[in-house]
Amino acid sequence: MGLVLKNGRLLNLETGEREALEILIVGESIAEVAEQIDAADHETIDLNGNLILPGFLDMHVHLRQPGFEAKETIETGTAAAARGGFTTVACMPNTRPVLDSPELIRYVYEKTAQEGSCTVLPYGAITKGELGEELTDIAGLKAAGVIGITDDGVGVQSSSLMREAMRTAAALDLPVVIHSEDEDLAKDGCMNEGVVSKRLGLPGIPGLAESAMIARDILLAEDTGAHLHVCHISDAASVELVRHAKSRGLKVTTEVTPHHLLLTEAIIDQTDASDANMKVNPPIRTEKDRLACLQGLLDGTIDMVATDHAPHTEEEKQRPFQTAPFGFVGLEIAFPLLYTELVQTGHLPLHELVKKFTVNPAQVFKLDRGSLTVGKVADLTVVDLDTERTITGEELKTKGRNTPFMGKTVQGWSVLTINQGRITYQGK
Ligand SMILES: [Zn+2]
Structure with missing residues (x-):
């Protein structure tokens, strides 16, 4: 039956x-x-x-379990995914403990089998504890079922360590998924560096903290032959770097979030940074950056939409802007937001938007998903x-x-x- x-x-x-x-x-x-x-x-x-659409894939989700169950669990995060039309999510390893061992990858699969409402594909960490000091057992992580390696939440600051990670990942045919952030440039910034941060007297994160790291990692990917996937691209120069890398035939792919496609730092300006629900990393940037992201999505430079779903408790987000944690939830509202703001307004046809949620992520991560044909x-x-x-x-x-x-x-x-x-x- x-x-x-x-x-x-x-x-x-x-x-x-x-x-x-x-x-x-x-x-x-x-x-x-x-x-x-x-x-x-x-x-x-x-x-x-x-x-009827193919189930959506979101390659950038924080399910928070193990360790941060007050923010989210595999049960609640995947229920949110299902409500948002998602049938596959890839979860980030910056949990506590960090998903840096085969045992913890198996834990995610087991927990999902018991309580999950969608397919969950875990990433494994690049470095132990995401501390940026020592590589994980990348082959062991792959054998346990990771679909890529990443230290998302932080950038890998050491170039030699990243080169070694990429060499190993290339040999294992695993994507290297990067949270591009040069900490020396980003420092303790809490929003985009620019006229708004100056007016508000808040420390800024320059777009350069992202683009400089992407430039380094594109060169390392070329050197090692690794597949580089750039997370949550947000800056005009970054989009240009990826476009150039693709034009040279490098294995470089990227994703963009709904918030970087739809918002600018004006939302922080208008509210005088009184609401940490507008705080995210990478930060919401300028109209120029937003338009560059949109153009990148339209011309194929940006392969897919990803939410960077990052739940926090209300208590955490009620803290002052400078000390509250970064991040937005996104799973349940991503498609309606982009349908309303991009398709209804004529920026792109519906089926092109749907591809960014389905066949494109499936192709990039070599997943047999995104198609509704027999079998x-x-x-x-x-x-x-x-x-x-x-x-x-x-x-x-x-x-x-x-x-x-x-x-x-x-x-x-x-x-x-x-x-x-x-x-x-x-x-x-
Ligand atoms: Zn990130």
């Missing part, structure tokens, strides 16, 4: 056409896609004309493009309430998410 999805429209990601097709799911897989499927022996769900894993989400809804704290499944988009009204919400044939979210 299977499940038939009736009365939906399947978005063709090549042409952008919406096709009236039914889908039969049996077990974990898609068994049939056709104009009409005999549902006599199956359960059915009426999709009310809504749009593939039944990972999908059904989106109601029309109903407007305001982002409020109440309906969020994540423990975090830290988003600068609170109160915003957007459309494009998932109403049904299926992961490996299992319904993981169903809403209005």
Whole structure:
């Protein structure tokens, strides 16, 4: 007995056409896609004309477990993912303890099997404890199932250590995923360095702290043959560096967050840095940087959208701007925000946006996901493009309430998410 999805429209990601097709799911897989499927022996769900998309992939999520369960757990983070239409998330290793050993990678897989509402693919740390001093057992991490290595949260400051990590990763065919931040340039900055930080008298993080590190790592990737994936790109010079690297045929890929595509440091200026829910790293930058990120997304320099979902407790985010932790939640609102702000406004067609959430991350990380054809894993989400809804704290499944988009009204919400044939979210 299977499940038939009736009365939906399947978005063709090549042409952008919406096709009236039914889908039969049996077990974990898609068994049939056709104009009409005999549902006599199956359960059915009426999709009310809504749009069927491949389940989204988010290659940059902080699930916070183990160690920071007050902020988020694998259970709550993956429930938030499912509500946001995501069926695969890659989780960052800056937990406590840091995911720097095969045992801890196995812990993430086991916990996800018990409590998860989506597929979770862990990254392993580059250096032990993310301390930047000693490399982890990268081969052991790979054998335990990591999909890449990263010290996300901090940059690897030592160039020789990073070179060694890239050599090892290249031999193992593992992506090296970089949080690009030169600490000597970033110092104790808490927002973008520029006219706003000067006016507010707050220490700034220059765009150069990001771009200089990206430049170093592109050269190291060329030297070692590693696949370099640049996290949460935010700065115009950084986008140009990646564009140039790609034009030279280097294995360099990158991601951008919804907040770097939609916001500028004006949000901090207008509120005199009174609200740490606007504090994130890399910081929200200038309109020039925002437009460079948008252009990079449109021309393919930027491969994918990633949320950098980073929940914190309300107590932590109520601290003064300078001492509160960096980070926004993003899983549940990423697609509606970008559908509303980029597709509805005509910046890019819907199917191009959907690719940034599906086939593109799947291709970059060599995952057999992002396609809804017979025989593939039944990972999908059904989106109601029309109903407007305001982002409020109440309906969020994540423990975090830290988003600068609170109160915003957007459309494009998932109403049904299926992961490996299992319904993981169903809403209005
Ligand atoms: Zn990061």
